[in-house]
Every structure is written in structure tokens, then in C-alpha cells.
Amino acid sequence: MAKAQNLTVAERIRSKFERLTRAERQLANAILENYPVSGLGSITTVAEVSSVSTPTVVRMAKKLGFKGFPQLQAALRDELEATLSNPITKHNLWAENAPDTHILNRFADAVMDNMRQTLRQIDPEVFNAVAQLLSDRNRQIHVVGGRITRSLADYLFTHMQVIRSGVTLVASNANTWPHYVLNMNAGDVLVAFDIRRYEHDILRLAEMAAAQGVTLVLFTDQWGSPAAKYAKYSFHSRIEAPSAWDSSVVTLFIIETIISAVETLTWDETKGRMKKLEDLFDQTKMFRKFI
Amino acid sequence: MAKAQNLTVAERIRSKFERLTRAERQLANAILENYPVSGLGSITTVAEVSSVSTPTVVRMAKKLGFKGFPQLQAALRDELEATLSNPITKHNLWAENAPDTHILNRFADAVMDNMRQTLRQIDPEVFNAVAQLLSDRNRQIHVVGGRITRSLADYLFTHMQVIRSGVTLVASNANTWPHYVLNMNAGDVLVAFDIRRYEHDILRLAEMAAAQGVTLVLFTDQWGSPAAKYAKYSFHSRIEAPSAWDSSVVTLFIIETIISAVETLTWDETKGRMKKLEDLFDQTKMFRKFI
DNA sequence: ATAAAAATGAAAATAATGTTTCAGAATTTG
DNA sequence: CAAATTCTGAAACATTATTTTCATTTTTAT
CATH class of the missing domain: 1.10.10.10 (Winged helix-like DNA-binding domain superfamily/Winged helix DNA-binding domain)
Structure with a gap:
């Protein structure tokens, strides 16, 4: 046949x-x-x-x-x-082999739109300042997320941990957060994620941290978390999607871009750290070097 | 001249x-x-x-x-x-107020390219089949990720958990994975994330799961994790970015689109679950209902 | 660990493409 | 109208592309 x-x-x-x-x-x-x-x-x-x-x-x-x-x-x-x-x-079809009403195409449309609108609104000065802040080795970095954004916080943490020392992920159980605040010093940075529906606990944590002289960097949505009032810098992502949930794609995009910028600013240190990490992986043979 | x-x-x-x-x-x-x-x-x-x-x-x-x-x-x-x-x-400059050599614009370029190329490669049939599979209430869903992709696995898990019952997140410590395999039944679905550098442990888990008659859905990159040979369905995202790391943006996009598709397919059940979750949140006053 | 199988690229063999030559046809010029 | 000029394509030639062969490397199965 x-x-x-x-x-x-x-x-x-x-x-x-x-x-x-x-x-x-x-x-x-x-x-x-x-x-x-x-x-x-x-x-x-x-x-x-x-x-x-x-x-x-x-x-x-x-x-x-x-x-x-x-x-x-x-x-x-x-x-x-x-x-x-x-x-x-x-x-105009993103997935050319699916009809334009297919969720793949509708979602792609929405995400591309979100990207465009978000990027248009980002102030490069704010971006640069945040990259600078996160590159400052004299400051500890604390990362925290909410119910949905926890994964994003985790993603940022995992990468920052390789780039530099002094990075903490604040555990997801809000009851323990006061303990973390104890360990924050004036000049430290708290990176918080708060997307609608905004979480009380994040707001309180932001307030406590601010009171300690901690600089707050906030990732939120177009409407803005109430924690924004304590934030020195905030990023507003467009998050609308044809779904019962919001889209985190654009937020992740900003996170990755920040990671890339910080990595460049601290390359002298980061280079060595990545090399060391490679060696450790080689020793434990946890990863396959090639396909 | x-x-x-x-x-x-x-x-x-x-x-x-x-x-x-x-x-x-x-x-x-x-x-x-x-x-x-x-x-x-x-x-x-x-x-x-x-x-x-x-x-x-x-x-x-x-x-x-x-x-x-x-x-x-x-x-x-x-x-x-x-x-x-x-x-x-x-x-078109993405961030119009930043020069085109600014990392924001370079990263946006790369991500948009990745989106387009990935979408061109996705087979809608595979997409639909996976959405169907994850909507099947007779199958348990297990989600697993590696060092970097753990956050993505977590993101999918968090959402799927709301959509339907019978969803498990496989813990990140690979030593415990055999225990999880014990609880997998023939017909179950394992959603695995494996991006370069591919992880031995994921490969082994895929193998064990496949041996149990578990259907493997794999999220990998353009080069394809070695676990692909055990996968019934796989998604290949483009992950290149102007950074020392790969970009997960496109993978997250596919995840969200899948979530949206599953949510639609199971809307009769999901609707009730979301309503119930709302009520629970209202009781605990964990979230602010309005801005 | 070891044998068998599969994958890979250097190099040779083959096939096709691209270029030049040149004689005849077409066109122009006086 | 004839001579000079230009144009054209068949055929020879040169170059480059494609395929095949085969030894080596890598992967897989045992």
C-alpha cells in the first residue's frame, strides 16, 4: 500500500x-x-x-x-x-496543522498578546535596577511565592542558587514565615510573587520585611497585588488566558530574563560556580553528559 | 566605484x-x-x-x-x-523603550522564535490524545520532574489537583521513586519532564513505570530525552535562550494549554471542585476576595 | 563487563550541475 | 543587400553535488 x-x-x-x-x-x-x-x-x-x-x-x-x-x-x-x-x-495560525479555534491557537494568541503588552510596559530602568540588586553579593536574597506562584518562586530560587550564594527559598507554609523574617537583615532583598487572588500572608510578610529595611521586589499581575505598596520595584505581567486560570508564561519569561541579566553581571563568580557544579554532577554521574 | x-x-x-x-x-x-x-x-x-x-x-x-x-x-x-x-x-522592538540589544529584547526574540517553532511541530492529534488521557478519571496521574523541571512538574500538579482527583506529585528525591512505582497501576499515566541535561533517574523511572503498563507522557526538548523511547506521547519544546540556561517558557505554555484543555473536557466535575475550593478559601480567609 | 548491532563520517565513486567554447543563426548597420 | 555584430544553444569541459562504501565509534542488549 x-x-x-x-x-x-x-x-x-x-x-x-x-x-x-x-x-x-x-x-x-x-x-x-x-x-x-x-x-x-x-x-x-x-x-x-x-x-x-x-x-x-x-x-x-x-x-x-x-x-x-x-x-x-x-x-x-x-x-x-x-x-x-x-x-x-x-x-496567523500558530499551530498550522490545527484549526484556528483549537485551544493551541487561542492560547498562543493570548500569550503572545500578553507578552507584547507586558513588554511595552516594562521600564528598562527598573529591570536594570533589579538585576543590579540581585547581583549585589552583600545582600541576602529571599524568595517567596503563594499557592500557585510557589513553582515560579522555586524556579527562580533553583537558578539563583547556582548563580550566587546567599539565596533562600521561603518555605510554603506561612506559619513559619516569621522565622524567616528573623533572618532578614536591612539591605536584604525579598523577591515575592503575588498574583490574583492575592494572598493575605504575602501582604503581611511584605509588611514585616519592609519594616526590617528589606527591599521588596514584587512580581504581580496587571492589576497589582496590595503588597505593591511595600515594593521598591514591581513587575506587572499580563496574565489573561482562555482558561479558568491565569497564565504564568509571561511572568516566567521575566524571571528567566532577570536570571540571564544577573548571570551576566556576576559572571566572574557564576562561571566558577557552574564549573564546580558540573564537576559535582560528573562525580555523582547523576546526569548523562550526552544524549 | x-x-x-x-x-x-x-x-x-x-x-x-x-x-x-x-x-x-x-x-x-x-x-x-x-x-x-x-x-x-x-x-x-x-x-x-x-x-x-x-x-x-x-x-x-x-x-x-x-x-x-x-x-x-x-x-x-x-x-x-x-x-x-x-x-x-x-x-518590532518588544520593549520599545529599551535598545534592541537589551537582554529584554533579545530574550523576547528568542522566546517568540521558540514558540513559533515549537507550535509548528506539535501534532494536534497528540495534544488532543494527551488531554483526553489526563481527563480520564479511571486513571491515576503521576507527575515527576528533574532538578530544573521540578518547578514545572509542581505547577502542573497544583493545577491538576484542583481539576480532578487522583493526581500525585512524585517527590524530588529519586531514592523514594521505587515506592511511587509500587503505587502505579496499569493504565495510569506518568507525566515526566526531562530537559537536557537528561537525568538517569528519570530514565530509570520511565522504564520501571512502562514495565508496569503505565502510559508515559513526556515533556522534553527539541533533542529529545532518552526516556522518549518509553513514552507514548512526547512534546518537544524549543528551549534555546541567550543565557547559560535553557528557557522553560514554551514548556510552561504547553502545560498551561493542556491544563486548559483538560479543564474543558472535565468541566462537569471541575466546576464543582473549583466552587468547593472557593468556599474553603472563603472560610479560611486566606485570600482577599477583591483587590 | 562483553558481544552484537546500530550509527556515523571520511573518502571514494558516481551523477549531476554549472561554465566555457565555438559555430551557426539572427539581427543590426551602413 | 551584404558585412559586421550580436545572440544562441550544442557540446565539451570543469566543477560541485550526491550517493555509496566501509572502517571506526557509539550504543544497546545480554
Whole structure:
């Protein structure tokens, strides 16, 4: 029985991805990376760009059901032609193979919108100041989150812990929070997450911390947690999504960007710490170095 | 005096059209006809399509200021790439008040790219099947993450816990994992997160779970965790970012979208559970109902 | 740990593409 | 209208791309 010949190259790659080998995946990713242009050069170029050998390219072309590389390339050109001739339909669909009413597309729309609106409102000066603050080794950093945002706090903590010393994650049980406040010194930084519905406990913690001379950095939503009044800096993410819950994607984006900025500012120290961590992992053999 | 090298092939053809010969004009028109795809085949094909000889193609390429046909073709590919790379991303600054080299803009670029590429690769069928699977109340859901992805696992867990019963978060200490496997039944679902560097323990857990007849849903990266071989369904997120770490933004996006889909599928049950949770919160006065 | 199987890329073999030459055809010029 | 000029493509040639082969490395299974 003949196999369907009307699949796009991208679709074929996706459907066979699991059966591809390491080098082939590398190649597949390079092709998808800048699809379909990256696949239109000569086999030599394509191989070089993906850092694999030309035989690998041929083998994958065959695995995908083509007679050879030129046939794969011809398929790419055909697709391209089809795409270019009706740019209207396809351009707005994120997941091109799902209808535009599919939750994947609706959610993607919402998230992209949130990103745009949030970014437009961020003050780079505030961003830079926060990065600077979190890079200051004379200050202890305390991180706290609420019911939903706990995971975000945890994410920030895990990364900051590698970047620098003196980072604490405030446990999720609010009863223990006064103990943490005991250990906060004037000049320390408290990074708090508070998204609607805003939590009483976070507000109280912010108040207590502020009273100790702790600088509060707040991640909240477009409406703003009541804790904002104690915050020296706050980031307001757009969090709306077609769901019963709010989206944390944009907040995570800001967190990662801050991490990246701090990492750059403290690179002299961070470099060594990461190296050391690598060595420790190598010793415990907890991770596989390669695929 | 050097001639401007930044003209498109189409522009060059138009500006030199008068000086082209009959056969060359025939060729030029064929190229413009279905631009730029028609120019991307081999010189033989291009010549045939335009009903001219291959030397004519070479001669025209040179007349247009290229060293040879391959150079003309490379120019076409470059143009195409510039056209296809989404005009919104590249030509719009995200954080308009920060320079385009600011980490905010560079990170936003990377994340948007990751989103687009990931979405293009997601198979809606797989997405739907996973949503269905996680909505099945006859199956227990177990969620597990690694060192970095633990937060993501936690995020999914927190939400799923509200949506439905029978959801477990596998603790982060890998030593205890066999205990969890004890409690997994055939038909259960294990949602695992494994991003590079892939973790041995996750692989082993996946193997053990698979042996019990547990269905594995895997969230991994573009290269694919080795645990993929035990997975019935996997999601490959693009995770590259201008940072020493990978970005989890896109993975979180997929998680949230899945949550939203599951919530819709189980809305009859979820509605009641959310209402009940509201009431519980009201009783404990843990949250402020209004801003 | 060890053997078997699979994957990989260097290099050779093959195939195709791209370029040049050149003689005849078409066009222009006087 | 003929001579000079230009254009054109067949064919030879040069270059580059593609495929195959095979030894080595890596992975998997036992």
C-alpha cells in the first residue's frame, strides 16, 4: 500500500522524529529552525550548517520517504510555492496543522498578546535596577511565592542558587514565615510573587520585611497585588488566558530574563560556580553528559 | 566605484531589463513569474522551464552582477529568509523603550522564535490524545520532574489537583521513586519532564513505570530525552535562550494549554471542585476576595 | 563487563550541475 | 543587400553535488 505522499517535510520529520538518530535529529532541528530556507541549499551546506556529514542528510531524506536529497528539496520548494501563494490563511495560525479555534491557537494568541503588552510596559530602568540588586553579593536574597506562584518562586530560587550564594527559598507554609523574617537583615532583598487572588500572608510578610529595611521586589499581575505598596520595584505581567486560570508564561519569561541579566553581571563568580557544579554532577554521574 | 550590492534579484532584473536580450528576457520573466521559488531549482530546471539554454542562465546571472548562477540562487535564498522570518518579531522592538540589544529584547526574540517553532511541530492529534488521557478519571496521574523541571512538574500538579482527583506529585528525591512505582497501576499515566541535561533517574523511572503498563507522557526538548523511547506521547519544546540556561517558557505554555484543555473536557466535575475550593478559601480567609 | 548491532563520517565513486567554447543563426548597420 | 555584430544553444569541459562504501565509534542488549 502506498504511503500518503501529501505530507509536508515538517510533518514527516515530526511524525518520524522518535525514530531518528542523534545526528539525524540534529539535522532535523536545523532544517526546522529556519524552515524551509535552511533546507534549500546544497547538501554540503545543509550538512555543514547542522554539523553532520552529508551521508546523514541522504539517510534522513530516505528515512522520510524520499528517493534522495534532491527529492526532499523539491518537496520543500513545492510547499514553499503553496505557502507563498496564499499567505493570508496561514500567517496567523500558530499551530498550522490545527484549526484556528483549537485551544493551541487561542492560547498562543493570548500569550503572545500578553507578552507584547507586558513588554511595552516594562521600564528598562527598573529591570536594570533589579538585576543590579540581585547581583549585589552583600545582600541576602529571599524568595517567596503563594499557592500557585510557589513553582515560579522555586524556579527562580533553583537558578539563583547556582548563580550566587546567599539565596533562600521561603518555605510554603506561612506559619513559619516569621522565622524567616528573623533572618532578614536591612539591605536584604525579598523577591515575592503575588498574583490574583492575592494572598493575605504575602501582604503581611511584605509588611514585616519592609519594616526590617528589606527591599521588596514584587512580581504581580496587571492589576497589582496590595503588597505593591511595600515594593521598591514591581513587575506587572499580563496574565489573561482562555482558561479558568491565569497564565504564568509571561511572568516566567521575566524571571528567566532577570536570571540571564544577573548571570551576566556576576559572571566572574557564576562561571566558577557552574564549573564546580558540573564537576559535582560528573562525580555523582547523576546526569548523562550526552544524549 | 562599487555598485550597490543590496538590491534584490527582482530589482536587478527590472533595472537591467532593457539591456537583456530576447532569450534573457524570456528567462527573466519566468523567474519573476513565480518568484522566488522558480529560481531555486537547478540551472537545468530553470533553463528548461523558461525554454532557454543553460548558458543563457549563466550569462544573465553575470549580467545582473553575480559571479555565477549559484550566487544568484544564494541571493534568492537570503531574500526569502528575510521575507519569511516573521515581520512582526524582527522589525518590532518588544520593549520599545529599551535598545534592541537589551537582554529584554533579545530574550523576547528568542522566546517568540521558540514558540513559533515549537507550535509548528506539535501534532494536534497528540495534544488532543494527551488531554483526553489526563481527563480520564479511571486513571491515576503521576507527575515527576528533574532538578530544573521540578518547578514545572509542581505547577502542573497544583493545577491538576484542583481539576480532578487522583493526581500525585512524585517527590524530588529519586531514592523514594521505587515506592511511587509500587503505587502505579496499569493504565495510569506518568507525566515526566526531562530537559537536557537528561537525568538517569528519570530514565530509570520511565522504564520501571512502562514495565508496569503505565502510559508515559513526556515533556522534553527539541533533542529529545532518552526516556522518549518509553513514552507514548512526547512534546518537544524549543528551549534555546541567550543565557547559560535553557528557557522553560514554551514548556510552561504547553502545560498551561493542556491544563486548559483538560479543564474543558472535565468541566462537569471541575466546576464543582473549583466552587468547593472557593468556599474553603472563603472560610479560611486566606485570600482577599477583591483587590 | 562483553558481544552484537546500530550509527556515523571520511573518502571514494558516481551523477549531476554549472561554465566555457565555438559555430551557426539572427539581427543590426551602413 | 551584404558585412559586421550580436545572440544562441550544442557540446565539451570543469566543477560541485550526491550517493555509496566501509572502517571506526557509539550504543544497546545480554
